[in-house]
Amino acid sequence: MNSYWYFKLFNSIKSEHEAEEFAKLELLSLFGQVEPIRNFVDKLMEEPLKEFTKEPFRIQDIITPELPYGMIQGYYGVRSDFINASDLVKRLAYTREIFMVVESAEEPQKLLSDVFPEGTIGKNVQIFKEKGYVLFRFITNQYFLEKSEYISKLSRNEAEVDRNVDILFSHLFKNYYRIPASSTLSIGKRLEDYFAIREELSLYLNHYMHPYKGKFHPKMVRALLNYIYPEEKGTVLDNFAGSGTLLVEAGYLGLNSLGVEINPLSVLMSNVKCQSIKIPSDKLRIAIRDYIEIVKVEVLYFEKVCSGQTLLYESKLDFAKIKDEAKQAIREMRDKNIELMSSVVEKIIIAREVLRSFDDDAIREFLLLSLSGAISDVARRTKNDFVDVLRARLKNLYLRIYLFHKLNDVLKIEVGDSQTYVADTRDIKAFERESVDGIVNSPPYSTALDYIKNDYPQLILLKLVNSMEELGRDMMGNSRINYDKNELIKLVRDSTKDPLKMPSSNPCTLSIAT
Numbered sequence: 001m002n003s004y005w006y007f008k009l010f011n012s013i014k015s016e017h018e019a020e021e022f023a024k025l026e027l028l029s030l031f032g033q034v035e036p037i038r039n040f041v042d043k044l045m046e047e048p049l050k051e052f053t054k055e056p057f058r059i060q061d062i063i064t065p066e067l068p069y070g071m072i073q074g075y076y077g078v079r080s081d082f083i084n085a086s087d088l089v090k091r092l093a094y095t096r097e098i099f100m101v102v103e104s105a106e107e108p109q110k111l112l113s114d115v116f117p118e119g120t121i122g123k124n125v126q127i128f129k130e131k132g133y134v135l136f137r138f139i140t141n142q143y144f145l146e147k148s149e150y151i152s153k154l155s156r157n158e159a160e161v162d163r164n165v166d167i168l169f170s171h172l173f174k175n176y177y178r179i180p181a182s183s184t185l186s187i188g189k190r191l192e193d194y195f196a197i198r199e200e201l202s203l204y205l206n207h208y209m210h211p212y213k214g215k216f217h218p219k220m221v222r223a224l225l226n227y228i229y230p231e232e233k234g235t236v237l238d239n240f241a242g243s244g245t246l247l248v249e250a251g252y253l254g255l256n257s258l259g260v261e262i263n264p265l266s267v268l269m270s271n272v273k274c275q276s277i278k279i280p281s282d283k284l285r286i287a288i289r290d291y292i293e294i295v296k297v298e299v300l301y302f303e304k305v306c307s308g309q310t311l312l313y314e315s316k317l318d319f320a321k322i323k324d325e326a327k328q329a330i331r332e333m334r335d336k337n338i339e340l341m342s343s344v345v346e347k348i349i350i351a352r353e354v355l356r357s358f359d360d361d362a363i364r365e366f367l368l369l370s371l372s373g374a375i376s377d378v379a380r381r382t383k384n385d386f387v388d389v390l391r392a393r394l395k396n397l398y399l400r401i402y403l404f405h406k407l408n409d410v411l412k413i414e415v416g417d418s419q420t421y422v423a424d425t426r427d428i429k430a431f432e433r434e435s436v437d438g439i440v441n442s443p444p445y446s447t448a449l450d451y452i453k454n455d456y457p458q459l460i461l462l463k464l465v466n467s468m469e470e471l472g473r474d475m476m477g478n479s480r481i482n483y484d485k486n487e488l489i490k491l492v493r494d495s496t497k498d499p500l501k502m503p504s505s506n507p508c509t510l511s512i513a514t
Contacts (some may be wrong), residue, residue: 005031006099008040010143010219011066012200013094018220019072023094026226027075027124035073040064048101051130059128061176062137063099063261066196068232071153085116087232089124089138090413091253093158093222097172098138107207108134118412123169139172139234141411142222145252148407149204152195152400161399165406168189205404206248206273209397210373212266213454214351214445216245221440225250229438239425240444244270244418251277251416258436260428265372265455267420272369275362288365288394295351296387302350316357322349326476329452329460336456344378347386348461370394379457421468424474444476451475474481 007027013019020036021047041048044060052059053054058482067073074095104111108127112119119125119138126137128187151164171192180196181189202218224247229236234255241259250257251274259385261267276284300318333340341480351371358364382389390419421430445451452459452472459465472478 001080001104002080003489004101005034005079006037006040006043006049006101007031007092007095008063008097008099009068009074009094010067010096010200011107011198012071012146013068014200016070016072016290018094019070020069020242022220022223023072024075026093026223027077027095027350029230030078031083032065032079033079034061036072037074038071038244040067046278048103048133049099049135051133052128052135054100057128057130057135059099059135062126063097065176066198082114085138086118087230087379088140089116089119090411091222091226091230093142093219093226095140096143100136100138101502102134102136103132104134105132106134107417108136112136114491120410121408122173123486126173141252141413142219143172143409144168144411146204146219148403149196149201149208152204152208152404155399155403156398157180158402161403164191165403168195169410171195173327186190191257201275205400205435206277207245208400209273209276210243210369211376212243212269213451216442216450218245218249221246222249222253222396224440225253225255225438225500228440229255234437235435236438236440239428239439241270241420241442242266242442244273244420246440247418247420248273251418252413254414256416257418258431259418260298260423260425260430261420262422262424262471263451263455264422265458265462266451267422268365268369268372268464270420271418272365274420276366276397277401277404278415279362279366279401281398281405284363284366284398284401287358287360287367288398291354291358291367292387292391292394294354295356295390298354299347299387302346314349317350317353321473322346322353325349325393333457336453338379338457340379340457344386345461348375348501351387351390352462361399366397367394368462370397372462375395375458375461388417393451404485425476452478 001130009019011025024034037043040063044053044063049059057392059225085098085100088095100115102111107342108129112121112125112127115136116125116138121127124139124144126344147168151161151168155161155164175192178192183197185193200219202215207218225236232254236250236255237260241247241261244259247257247259247270257274259267261271290424298315298317301313301315301318302322305319306323323346326342326349329345330340332422348371355364355367355371358367370393371390374386374393377389377393378386387461423430452468452475459468465471
């Protein structure tokens with residue numbers, strides 16, 4: 001029994017290379033041979049799709065809205081064997097919708113249980129039946145993950161997240177003929193209007209967790225993972241992990257992942273991004289509430305003690321030590337032309353010390369990364385009170401975790417495990433050889449971006465490094481370090497230490513410069 005597959009690409013694709021190469025490569029890897037669709041109208045005039053172009057279905061009204069620009073609108077393939085759509089729906093990066101037609105006398109719901117058993121009709125699956133044919137329309141996970149960024153921007157609390165998630169899941173099934181507001185309209189737009197904006201989102205859900213320059217592109221890295229390792233289970237490595245973009249996407253694909261990074265703050269980002277979405281949202285909400293309340297109390301009493309008041313309350317913190325540390329940190333930051341008021345630095349140190357009272361590692365690291373993001377905010381973007389800035393960041397990040405869980409009630413992603421290690425990629429000892437099935441990385445950007453300067457306040461105030469000088473010396477490509485050219489030439493010529501020599505046995509590897 002033949003099945004006919006039509007893959008509609010995202011309308012946010014910005015480059016022909018994405019459609020002609022990345023989109024095709026991942027389909028070849030996950031599905032098999034495909035041919036480009038230059039205009040879906042051509043396929044709508046052919047069997048079997050032609051059977052669904054008349055009333056009451058008019059499948060053309062569903063397929064043709066929001067098509068991508070360029071020479072390729074999608075891909076087409078035929079399979080004579082059975083293929084489960086689950087992997088395609090869960091994994092594809094550049095495909096927004098999948099249309100599958102099969103000739104069958106079986107009830108569509110029975111077929112659905114075989115083709116996509118995790119699907120939910122009216123949320124990520126739609127079914128049509130005509131003249132012995134059954135047509136399934138699947139919406140890929142990538143669509144919901146990306147568009148959820150608009151929910152994060154517009155939702156102020158859990159109730160609004162709940163309502164907006166329902167709108168997202170129903171949008172492509174109910175709003176075929178809706179005329180969206182102009183993308184330039186600043187007032188009065190509804191959530192559905194944002195869904196129609198032709199832009200490629202990259203900071204959705206846990207990708208947003210912390211400011212970071214030079215990120216890997218989530219959609220691209222997902223496609224690369226699909227190409228080099230299309231298997232359902234396995235472990236992939238990014239040995240230049242950065243902020244963890246590849247590791248997050250691997251988790252969404254159900255793959256386990258390992259990361260290597262020399263910058264401890266980047267390691268914290270990667271681990272929190274990957275591990276925090278596994279924290280039950282109610283548990284996280286309570287921890288955030290308790291943390292903010294303790295910080296507020298400790299800051300209040302610190303200010304009162306510093307003003308000379310005698311209090312019956314006995315803090316567990318050493319206020320004198322906090323003042324001394326703040327003075328030292330301010331001197332170090334001024335040497336790097338970083339200015340923070342002493343009152344802000346003192347509050348940051350108090351917030352850091354309060355974290356010692358939290359025993360759960362995943363929650364404590366989530367709070368620590370939120371604290372780091374708040375430091376970045378007050379150092380570069382806002383003059384608001386630090387505790388208010390910290391509270392706002394925690395609320396934002398919590399709602400993203402809550403949003404993921406709401407989406408996952410339908411998407412049913414079994415998130416892979418991930419661990420990133422502080423290590424030098426030139427001498428990895430954190431995990432065993434032969435434990436990795438595939439490697440994708442993007443070479444370090446230290447030649448162009450000064451990560452140490454960008455992260456200096458966080459690295460100092462959160463005590464993430466023992467020696468800033470050592471970190472700068474060991475960071476590959478650091479433009480501040482002058483390497484001895486003669487030593488480099490000797491290293492290259494030494495056959496026992498040849499940096500260009502590949503190991504005798506290595507997993508599938510792909511490195512890409514973006």
